[in-house]
Amino acid sequence: MPQVTAQVWVRIDPETAFAVSQTTGDVRLRWDPFIRAQRFVGGATAPGKGVRTLTKARVGPTMISEYVSYRPPTSVGMTMVKGPWFFASFGGGWRFTAETRDGTDGTLASWKYTYSIKPAWLSPVAEPIGQWLLGREIRARINAYARACEDDEILAGLGH
Incomplete structure (x- = not known):
């Protein structure tokens, strides 16, 4: 299955x-260039395992995703519904690992997408395009x- 990471x-x-990675509402819209709108669905008001979100991309596609894992402060995973x-x-x-660089404490944040294309016969053409996009x-x-x-301002609004 193809993956892209950063x-x-x-x-x-x-x-x-x-x-920061789990901000929602106006705070998320302030920093995330992909999202045009995002909200919890099914009565949820906060992220957590089993919670679903509806995300509208700035470029058009809409996706309903579900948190399949939610383990602050180390990782979070979602899958498309x-x-x-x-x-x-x-x-x-997302995965977060404490890491010191040049004597400064910080965090290595890793983000990964995993996907598959349908119909399957389209994969040889679509996967390289997907990898690039x-x-x-x-x-x-x-x-x-x-x-x-x-x-x-974002850091001050986190409330933790």
Whole structure:
């Protein structure tokens, strides 16, 4: 199954790095260049295992995802429940590891997408395109996330 990954080191602790990655509402829209709108569905008001979200991308596609794992401050994973016709499956996950660089404590944040294409006969053509498009997207998103981890207003609003 194809995967795309991106990593960034940020100068904050894993708890804060995790919290930034899980921001919602206007805070998430402030930093995440992919999302046009996002909300919890099914009565949920906060992220957690089994919780579903509806995400509308700035470029058009809509996806309903479900948290399959939620382990603050180390990791979170989601899988597509319903989404664009061309994905047979899609999942994403974050991992956060405390790491010191040049004497400065921080966190290595890793973001990964895993996906498969349908119909299967389209995969040989669509997967290289997916690698390029999703790779470009995940790099843009993780770079925006890194900037959010340096944004005093976002950090002050985390409430932890």
